[in-house]
Amino acid sequence: MGERKLESVFQEPSLWKNKNFMFLWVGKVISNFGFQIYAIALPLLIYELSKSALAMSMMRAVDFFPNIFIGMLAGVMVDRFNRKSIMKYAVIIQIAALTGIVLLIFSNEIAVWHLYIFGFILSTSGYTFGNSQHSAIPQLVSKQQLTAANAKLTFVDTFVSMVGPGFAGIIIALYSFGFSFSLYLICLVVMLAFLLFVQVPQVEREKKQQASVWEDMKEGIHELFGNKTLLTPTIVTVFSNLSASLVIGVLIFYAADVLEASEKEIGFMFSFGAVGGLIGSLVITKLRKTMGRGKIYAWCLFIEIIGLAVLIFANTWWLIGLSLLIRSFAVIMSNVVYFTIRQEFTPNHLLGRVAGTSSMLMKLALPLGLFIAGIWAEFLPIPPLFIISTCITAVLYIVVRRSDFSRVE
Numbered sequence: 001m002g003e004r005k006l007e008s009v010f011q012e013p014s015l016w017k018n019k020n021f022m023f024l025w026v027g028k029v030i031s032n033f034g035f036q037i038y039a040i041a042l043p044l045l046i047y048e049l050s051k052s053a054l055a056m057s058m059m060r061a062v063d064f065f066p067n068i069f070i071g072m073l074a075g076v077m078v079d080r081f082n083r084k085s086i087m088k089y090a091v092i093i094q095i096a097a098l099t100g101i102v103l104l105i106f107s108n109e110i111a112v113w114h115l116y117i118f119g120f121i122l123s124t125s126g127y128t129f130g131n132s133q134h135s136a137i138p139q140l141v142s143k144q145q146l147t148a149a150n151a152k153l154t155f156v157d158t159f160v161s162m163v164g165p166g167f168a169g170i171i172i173a174l175y176s177f178g179f180s181f182s183l184y185l186i187c188l189v190v191m192l193a194f195l196l197f198v199q200v201p202q203v204e205r206e207k208k209q210q211a212s213v214w215e216d217m218k219e220g221i222h223e224l225f226g227n228k229t230l231l232t233p234t235i236v237t238v239f240s241n242l243s244a245s246l247v248i249g250v251l252i253f254y255a256a257d258v259l260e261a262s263e264k265e266i267g268f269m270f271s272f273g274a275v276g277g278l279i280g281s282l283v284i285t286k287l288r289k290t291m292g293r294g295k296i297y298a299w300c301l302f303i304e305i306i307g308l309a310v311l312i313f314a315n316t317w318w319l320i321g322l323s324l325l326i327r328s329f330a331v332i333m334s335n336v337v338y339f340t341i342r343q344e345f346t347p348n349h350l351l352g353r354v355a356g357t358s359s360m361l362m363k364l365a366l367p368l369g370l371f372i373a374g375i376w377a378e379f380l381p382i383p384p385l386f387i388i389s390t391c392i393t394a395v396l397y398i399v400v401r402r403s404d405f406s407r408v409e
Contacts, residue, residue, distance in 0.1 A: 075356025220353025
């Protein structure tokens with residue numbers, strides 16, 4: 001009797017029969033493919049226009065700004081208005097910005113400062129879309145389906161990030177920058193068409209006097225810091241991102257300069273990481289049926305420690321690839337766990353603000369880690385940096401194992 005009851009709790013109806021989720025999922029597949037082309041073409045176009053590595057790195061900084069500076073504001077908008085409307089208008093803004101880039105390219109009037117401005121608009125609307133999508137998922141699927149839904153969305157992101165750059169390189173090589181950006185524009189238009197068929201219920205809110213934007217932001221902050229279940233993995237992720245950025249900031253330089261890996265070998269190296277992410281997104285749903293989410297999250301940190309330990313002793317590009325495979329496997333699973341817990345343990349009318357606040361906090365550590373790694377690599381040997389990253393992750397594992405969060409089902 002007990003076994004039958006447990007089985008019924010975890011049995012999930014098929015997401016493939018959920019039309020709203022499927023329209024959103026297919027739209028994401030198409031738009032993510034287009035984004036990969038954009039992500040490769042944009043820095044290359046900036047370099048062709050400026051011949052400056054600094055100009056390329058500035059574009060990466062511009063991509064960070066929306067998450068850090070307007071994350072909380074976007075969360076307020078997502079909670080105040082219909083999530084479908086937010087997603088729809090976010091895509092329309094992206095289409096308008098990308099149309100501006102395409103027109104400037106074909107008229108030979110494009111300049112680097114144009115790309116900074118339009119790139120910021122695209123990043124801002126893209127982040128707002130992501131927040132709204134994350135907040136809408138609990139309205140589209142049942143609580144029992146949340147892990148599977150997040151795993152499927154993560155699988156799409158990981159798979160496209162693995163195969164997308166290769167296609168993007170071919171398209172850019174065979175055609176023009178204008179054609180490449182136009183292809184992303186078409187993908188966004190198709191995404192908008194699928195999005196029109198998605199039905200997202202209006203969020204039920206308590207009837208009270210309309211608060212100011214700042215008061216709404218504070219409500220999201222209080223909800224995050226008052227939610228003990230969510231606060232622990234949020235803080236852990238902040239330091240985990242710091243640890244990861246210490247590695248990310250120097251990994252390509254280490255592989256190319258110290259290990260003398262070729263561009264092709266570096267490409268294979270990161271493909272290994274994508275494969276690990278794919279495996280993680282496939283495993284997490286089945287693993288969830290036999291293990292509590294707190295334990296899964298803790299074991300993911302332990303697996304990360306193993307991956308970083310491999311990196312410490314890596315003397316060839318394929319060992320770095322193995323490290324990336326192990327770490328990506330763990331990171332993807334822990335991300336799915338975190339997203340699901342944030343959706344499940346946060347009142348839906350506050351989810352946009354909590355997602356915006358937590359995402360902002362987690363991303364703050366990335367620029368700091370990248371800066372530290374860059375300075376370190378200029379004057380000191382790199383392997384000790386990998387040791388520091390491993391030690392930080394080991395401390396985080398101990399913290400999680402000793403916390404109440406490790407017992408969350």
